[in-house]
Amino acid sequence: MTSVTAEPTFLIHQATHQFVAEPIHFQVLQMNKSVFVWIGKDEAKLGDMSVAVPPFGNQSTAAATSIIVKGIAEQGKNLARSLALKYKQQFFVSLNLNNPDDMLILFIEKKLMELLKNIM
Structure with missing residues (x-):
C-alpha cells in the first residue's frame, strides 16, 4: 500500500499599514493546515504569542492558550481564537x-x- 502525502506548502504574505503616524507590519505564513500571524512595529522579533485550534466534536468555541507572555497575551489569544473559529x-x-x-x-x-x- 502506498500513501500519498502532500508536499509542505509555505506561503508568505506581508503588508504594512499606517496607524496615525506609525507603521504596523503584518506577516502571515500559511502552512498546510495552520497559519502563523506576526504583527508588530519596528523590530522584527517575537512578542506575545498565542495558539488556538478550531473546535472539534460538539465544542462550539476554539481552544486557545498563550505560549509567550510579555504583557498583551489576552489580545493575541482572543485574536487567535476568533481566527481558528472562523x-x-x-x-x-x-x-x-x-x-x-x-x-x-x-x-x-x-x-x-x-x-x-x-489570501484564504
Missing part, C-alpha cells in the same frame, strides 16, 4: 506591540481580516 485552522498569533490601546487593536483586527480575506 477559518477552521490552527492559528499562531504573535503581537510585538508595546502597550497597545483599544483603537490600535481594532485597527489591527480590521487590517488583518482584510489581508486574510484576500
Whole structure:
C-alpha cells in the first residue's frame, strides 16, 4: 500500500499599514493546515504569542492558550481564537506591540481580516 502525502506548502504574505503616524507590519505564513500571524512595529522579533485550534466534536468555541507572555497575551489569544473559529485552522498569533490601546487593536483586527480575506 502506498500513501500519498502532500508536499509542505509555505506561503508568505506581508503588508504594512499606517496607524496615525506609525507603521504596523503584518506577516502571515500559511502552512498546510495552520497559519502563523506576526504583527508588530519596528523590530522584527517575537512578542506575545498565542495558539488556538478550531473546535472539534460538539465544542462550539476554539481552544486557545498563550505560549509567550510579555504583557498583551489576552489580545493575541482572543485574536487567535476568533481566527481558528472562523477559518477552521490552527492559528499562531504573535503581537510585538508595546502597550497597545483599544483603537490600535481594532485597527489591527480590521487590517488583518482584510489581508486574510484576500489570501484564504
